[in-house]
Amino acid sequence: MSTRFTLTRRYLRAHVWLHRQCDRLSPKWQKRIVFGLRIVYSSAPGVSRGFNGR
Incomplete structure (x- = not known):
C-alpha cells in the first residue's frame, strides 16, 4: 500500500x-469551524491559492 493512498484514505x-x-452543530459553530480550517489550509506550505493553482 503506497503512502499516498494511505494519506488519501486518512484524509x-x-x-x-x-x-x-x-451536522450536529449550530450554524454559528459550523461557520467558525469552516473559517478556522480555511486559515489552516491557506497558511499550509505548498498550498496553491486560486482556482487555477496560480
Missing part, C-alpha cells in the same frame, strides 16, 4: 467524520 475518513460532527 477522506477525517473529512467524513468532520462532516458528520458539523
